[in-house]
Every structure is written in C-alpha cells, then in structure tokens.
Amino acid sequence: MYVAVKGGEAAIRNAHKLLADRRRGDRSVPAIGLDQIVEQLALAVDRVMAEGSLYDTELAALAVKQARGDMIEAIFLVRAYRTTLPRFGYTKPVETSQMAIERRISATFKDLPGGQLLGPTFDYTHRLLDPELAEDAPVDVPDQRVEAPEHMPRVMDILDQDGMIEADGIMPEGVQTGDLTREPLTFPLERDLRLQALARGDEGFLLGLAYSTQRGYARSHPFAGEIRIGEVEVELEVAELDFPLTLGRIRLTECQMVNQFKGSSKQSPQFTRGYGLVFGQSERKSMSMALCDRALRARELGEDITAAAQDEEFVISHSDNVQSTGFVEHLKLPHYVDFQAELDLVRRMRAEHESQNNQISEAAE
Amino acid sequence: MSNANLEMGSHTETMVEGADCARKAAMALLAQASLQEMQQFWENWENKPSVETLRGPETGLVMVRGRIGGGGAAFNLGEATVTRATVRLGNGAVGHAYALGRSSKKVRLAAVFDAIWQGQDCRQSVEDKVLAPIARRLNKDLEGKRAETAATKVDFFTMVRGDD
Numbered sequence: 001m002y003v004a005v006k007g008g009e010a011a012i013r014n015a016h017k018l019l020a021d022r023r024r025g026d027r028s029v030p031a032i033g034l035d036q037i038v039e040q041l042a043l044a045v046d047r048v049m050a051e052g053s054l055y056d057t058e059l060a061a062l063a064v065k066q067a068r069g070d071m072i073e074a075i076f077l078v079r080a081y082r083t084t085l086p087r088f089g090y091t092k093p094v095e096t097s098q099m100a101i102e103r104r105i106s107a108t109f110k111d112l113p114g115g116q117l118l119g120p121t122f123d124y125t126h127r128l129l130d131p132e133l134a135e136d137a138p139v140d141v142p143d144q145r146v147e148a149p150e151h152m153p154r155v156m157d158i159l160d161q162d163g164m165i166e167a168d169g170i171m172p173e174g175v176q177t178g179d180l181t182r183e184p185l186t187f188p189l190e191r192d193l194r195l196q197a198l199a200r201g202d203e204g205f206l207l208g209l210a211y212s213t214q215r216g217y218a219r220s221h222p223f224a225g226e227i228r229i230g231e232v233e234v235e236l237e238v239a240e241l242d243f244p245l246t247l248g249r250i251r252l253t254e255c256q257m258v259n260q261f262k263g264s265s266k267q268s269p270q271f272t273r274g275y276g277l278v279f280g281q282s283e284r285k286s287m288s289m290a291l292c293d294r295a296l297r298a299r300e301l302g303e304d305i306t307a308a309a310q311d312e313e314f315v316i317s318h319s320d321n322v323q324s325t326g327f328v329e330h331l332k333l334p335h336y337v338d339f340q341a342e343l344d345l346v347r348r349m350r351a352e353h354e355s356q357n358n359q360i361s362e363a364a365e
Numbered sequence: 366m367s368n369a370n371l372e373m374g375s376h377t378e379t380m381v382e383g384a385d386c387a388r389k390a391a392m393a394l395l396a397q398a399s400l401q402e403m404q405q406f407w408e409n410w411e412n413k414p415s416v417e418t419l420r421g422p423e424t425g426l427v428m429v430r431g432r433i434g435g436g437g438a439a440f441n442l443g444e445a446t447v448t449r450a451t452v453r454l455g456n457g458a459v460g461h462a463y464a465l466g467r468s469s470k471k472v473r474l475a476a477v478f479d480a481i482w483q484g485q486d487c488r489q490s491v492e493d494k495v496l497a498p499i500a501r502r503l504n505k506d507l508e509g510k511r512a513e514t515a516a517t518k519v520d521f522f523t524m525v526r527g528d529d
Contacts, residue, residue, distance in 0.1 A: 055429065055445035056466065086425040088447055088463075093430040093439045100507060102514055110521060118517040144512035154435060168437030177439045179428065191433055192440035199431075199442050233393075234445065236427055240461055243385045246393035247427065247447055248465035254435060277431045279443055 023068050037061035046251075046280025047071060051321060052078030053181075053200040055250050055279050072202075072321050079322050090177075092235045092244055096254045096277070097154055099230040103281075106155045107224040108258060114152030119229060120281075155226035156256050156273070165258065165271040187313045194296055194316060195289075199278060201319030203285045209309040210291035217307035218295045222274070225258035229281050253278045257290035264302045272301065391482050391491070394499045395475035396464040402502075403474040406495045416477055419459065420451035422469035450476040458483045 024031065038045055038061045048060040052075045060078060067073035103119025106112050118124075159165040169191055171177075178193035185193065198206065213220055231249040238245060255276035263269035274294025276286035295309040296316075308314055318324060395403075407413070424446055431442040449463045450473045460480025462472045482491040 050443070053443035054426075055443065058467075059446065082426060082444055085446070086423075087444075088425045088427050088449065090428045090441070091430050091445075093432045094442075096431070096435045100510070102510060103517075116519040117514050118519065119514055142513045143516040144509070145515040145518070146512050147515055149511065156435065168435060169433030171433070171438035177430070177441060179441050181428070181441075181444075192438060195431070195433060195440045196442065234427070234429055234465065236447070236463060238461075238463065240451070243389045245389070245463050246396055247445075247463055248396050250429065250445060250465065252431075256435065273434060275434050277435075277442055 023066070032065060034058055034061040034065065037064055043281060044069075044071065046282055047203060047285070048074045048078055050279040050282050050285060051075045051200055051202060052082075053279075054078050054082045072325050076322050076325065089236055089238065091247070092237065094232040094234060094250075094252065096228065096232060096252065099228055099232050099252070099254075100249075101152055101228055101230040102251075103229040104152060104226070105224075106226045108226075109155060109158065112153075112155060112158065114150045121283075152228075154256070159225070159258070159271065163270060166261075166273055169273075169275070185316065187316075188299065189312060189316065191293070191297070191300070194312065195275065195277070195293060197316045197319060198276075198289045198292055201289070201292075201316075202321035202324070203282070203288065205319050205321070205324075206288040206292050207284060209295070209315060210288035212307065213291050213295050213309045218298065218303075218310045220274075220291070220294055221260040222291055222294070223258045224287065225256040225273070227253070227255050227283060227286065229253045229283070251280055253280065253282045253286040255283070255286035255290040257287070257294055259294050261301065272297070388479075388482070391496055392462065392475075392479055394496045394503070395462060395478055397503055398471065398475065398495075398499045400468050400471040402499060403471045403478075406478070406498075407474050409494070410481075414477075414481065415455040416480075417453045418450065418473065419453050420449070422448055422450035422473045424448045424467045424469070448472040452476045452480055454480045456484065 038057045041061075041064065044064055045057050045060045048063055048071065049055050049057065051071075052060065052063070054060075059081060060074070063074035063077040063081075064071075066077060101114075101117060101119075103121060104114065104117045106116065110116075156165065156168070160167065171190060171192060175190065178190060178196065180193055180196055185197070189197075212218070214222070229251070231251050233249055234247045235244040236247055253276075257274035257276070259272045259274060261267075261270055261272040272294065274290040274292070274297070276289035276291075276293065278286045278289060292309060292315060295307070296312050298305050298310040299312070303310070305311060398406075425448075426444040427447050429442045429445050430439045432438065433440055445465055446467050447463055447465055448467055448469055448471075449461070450469070451459065451461050452473065453459050454477070458480040460476040460478070460483070462475035462479055464472050464475060478491055478495055481487050482496075
C-alpha cells in the first residue's frame with residue numbers, strides 16, 4: 001500500500017520568506033542594482049549568459065542577484081526563463097573574422113599582422129589584493145593610441161599556407177545543423193552538436209578535463225594559436241523582408257587551439273585544431289572548450305581513445321551543470337519510502353547473515 | 366525564402382542590392398539605438414504620423430550560430446533575446462523592427478522610423494535627424510574602444526646580450 005504524505009506548506013512558505021530576507025541582507029547596506037552587476041561583475045554576468053545559453057546581460061544580472069551570487073543557480077534561472085519564450089529563428093553564422101577586436105593574442109606567432117593586443121586582461125597582474133578597491137577610489141581613464149584600423153587576419157589563415165594545418169571544420173553534405181534544445185542527444189555526435197554542448201557546458205568541468213589532457217590523459221600538445229575577444233554583428237533572415245536584418249552586436253570569446261598530429265595512413269602529418277567559442281569575455285572557458293573539442297575528435301582522427309576527455313558520451317553527458325546539479329541535488333528531496341524499503345532489505349540481509357553465521361558456528365561445535 | 370527554411374535555419378546566400386541595401390543599413394542603425402535615443406528622436410519629430418501597431422512588440426529568442434573553426438560549417442552557439450514589432454502608418458507604409466534585447470518601446474519606435482523612412486519625402490529627414498546621430502555615436506564608441514585596445518598593443522624589442 002502506498003500512502004501519500006502531505007505537509008510542509010507553511011515551512012516552505014516561511015523558508016522562501018527567509019531566503020528573500022537573507023538575499024537582501026543588512027538593510028542598512030544599499031541594495032545592489034542590476035546596472036551595477038552588469039558593469040562591475042561583468043564576468044559573472046558573462047558566465048551566466050554562456051552557460052545559461054542565453055545572451056541578455058540584464059537578465060543574467062537579475063539571475064545573479066536572485067541567486068545570491070550562486071552561479072549555477074543563476075544559470076538554472078536563465079535556462080528556465082528561456083523556455084517561456086518563442087523562437088523566432090536561427091541567425092546567420094556570426095563572422096568572428098570581422099570581429100571588433102578588444103583583445104587578441106597569439107602564443108604561436110610573435111609578429112602577427114595587427115599585433116598582439118592585450119586588452120583588459122588579468123594576465124601579468126601580480127594577483128595581490130588591492131586595498132584601494134575596498135574604497136571607491138577614482139579610476140584613471142584608459143590610454144588611447146590612435147592609429148589607422150589594421151587588418152587582423154586569423155592566425156589559422158596564416159598557418160594554412162602549405163597545408164601545414166587542417167582547414168575549418170566542415171560537415172557532411174546535406175546534414176542539418178543539430179540543435180540539442182530541439183532534439184535529445186543520441187551518441188555518437190557530430191562535431192556541431194558537441195560544440196553546442198561544450199559552449200553551454202560547465203566551465204569548471206571543462207577546465208578540469210582540459211587540464212587532464214595537458215597532464216597526459218589524451219595528450220595533444222596544444223598551442224594557443226589565437227584568442228580573440230570582441231563584438232560581432234548578429235544577422236537574422238526573416239520571412240517579411242528580402243534581406244538579412246542586423247539585430248545588434250554581441251561580445252564573444254574565440255579560441256583557436258593548434259595541436260600536433262602525427263598523421264595516419266590517409267593523412268600526412270599536420271597541425272590539427274580545437275575550437276572554442278563562448279558568449280561574453282570567457283577566456284578560460286573558450287580555451288578549455290577548444291582543448292576538449294580537440295580531445296573529442298579522437299574517433300574522427302583515428303586516435304586511440306584512452307582517457308576520459310576523449311570519451312564523448314562521458315564528457316557531453318556530464319558537462320551540463322543544470323542537469324548535473326538537478327540529479328545530484330535531488331538526493332536531498334524526501335526519499336522516505338525508498339529509504340524505508342532499503343532499511344527493510346538491509347535488516348533482512350543482516351538477519352540472514354546472522355542465521356548463517358550461527359549455523360556455521362553450530363556445525364563447527 | 367519560405368518560412369520552413371527559416372525554421373530549419375538553412376540560409377541561402379543572398380545579395381542585397383540598391384534600395385534594400387539602404388534600408389538594411391537604416392534598420393541596422395535603428396536596431397542599435399538606445400531607448401533614450403529613440404524616445405528623444407520621436408519627441409523631436411515634427412508632423413508625427415498616426416501609428417497602428419500590427420504585431421507586437423513581442424520578445425522571443427533567436428539561436429545564434431557560429432562556425433566550426435571560425436569559418437567552417439554552422440553550429441548552434443546559444444540563444445539571445447530579440448524583440449520585434451510591426452507598425453502601419455496613416456499613409457499605409459508598413460515598418461518592421463527587430464533588435465537584440467527586450468526593449469519593447471525602443472523596438473516599436475524603430476519600426477515607426479523604418480516606416481517613415483520608406484516614404485521618399487521623409488527619408489532625408491530620418492537620415493539626418495535619426496540615423497546620422499546613431500551612426501555618429503556608434504562610430505565614436507567603436508573608435509574609442511579601438512584606440513583603447515591599440516594602446517595595449519605589445520611593441521616587441523630585442524635585447525642584445527653581451528658585446529664583442
């Protein structure tokens with residue numbers, strides 16, 4: 001017999017009221033505004049947009065505020081919100097080669113056309129806590145260097161001469177671009193779906209896997225060929241107009257990872273590539289994504305699959321932090337009946353075990 | 366292009382020519398205007414036409430696509446919020462607007478200016494009083510950012526060690 005048990009309504013109501021109170025915190029401290037979060041916690045906002053898979057800075061800021069700064073909770077809120085909106089269509093692919101560059105570096109070529117542009121980076125800071133930031137000290141305006149706009153060719157195109165590196169990834173003829181928000185994933189995946197999953201995957205999970213490839217699990221000798229951060233135009237074709245519409249601009253981070261490849265019977269040795277593209281300014285995530293993308297191409301490139309980072313089903317099935325947190329955290333919800341059944345089972349097993357022991361000791365005597 | 370194609374996201378390469386090209390450029394600027402700008406332009410606009418809202422403003426999503434390796438086949442990167450509106454003026458002109466974000470007021474006004482722009486007699490006014498200021502601001506932002514970024518360019522120099 002199954003008996004449904006109800007209760008806890010008042011407790012839940014009061015718990016949520018308490019949550020609202022704790023979220024607001026000390027009332028003598030001014031409440032934080034969404035514009036402050038967008039402007040001053042911009043990289044938190046970017047992470048929520050990337051892993052929430054929804055580009056909207058204000059919504060992401062609201063999610064960060066509502067989640068009290070819990071990033072995965074914020075990402076969850078954004079994912080839930082997106083399910084309430086209709087889909088107008090698919091944009092034309094953004095052209096990262098046309099990006100309005102805010103940062104662009106290459107670890108493979110020192111003197112690349114357009115130069116090494118450091119942009120607003122944490123690199124080369126001393127990672128010393130700055131007590132001045134604890135106060136609202138005035139901040140200098142950045143320096144400017146006015147010069148004619150310079151073409152910034154993709155590092156991949158420079159390397160492409162002589163077939164030293166593989167071309168951009170193509171898909172088999174006639175294949176529709178996969179969309180995991182529309183169709184459940186079935187393994188094995190094509191690279192387009194893997195990239196979609198990685199782009200929204202958990203930064204920490206992908207970072208750990210990427211690190212594992214560097215430490216020798218699926219070793220792939222990577223170089224950061226090019227990292228660029230900046231804004232690209234988004235264009236959409238709509239039924240009512242004969243030309244693609246510009247919707248605006250979004251900020252992206254792109255990473256081109258260059259990897260060694262010893263070649264196979266069909267392919268002469270050349271550099272292969274891993275690709276990372278992420279909403280917002282997310283260098284660590286785009287680099288991790290590129291390393292994982294390359295490791296996951298093991299099957300395509302005929303490499304031995306020996307490590308976790310190369311196992312597509314393992315990586316992609318566990319990279320989504322909303323799914324992961326849902327399944328891990330559901331353990332704290334009432335499992336009273338399940339546990340009662342297990343308790344009963346363990347009691348019976350113990351009784352059997354004891355009676356067996358008794359029989360053995362009796363037989364021995 | 367059929368609706369089915371749009372839903373599947375299979376885009377054909379289209380060449381944009383002539384008047385379409387000018388309207389595309391105008392709509393691109395309207396999409397990138399701020400709400401404050403649009404409200405200011407509308408407030409200052411003389412002989413405001415009567416406006417009937419045919420659709421929206423409504424907010425939805427587009428799936429933003431990237432290219433594998435930066436230049437290869439398309440893949441789905443993630444979604445973005447988009448707001449759209451369609452209006453009809455008293456003279457029958459129909460204007461459309463689509464823009465990233467969720468600003469209904471801004472997008473409705475953008476559709477109004479798209480409709481006004483289509484009338485030959487008003488086009489120059491829209492160009493001068495609406496589009497030019499938006500373009501100026503966008504350019505200024507872009508130039509400022511470019512100069513700030515350029516200041517972070519690494520100028521390498523070689524250190525000669527030891528002297529014979």
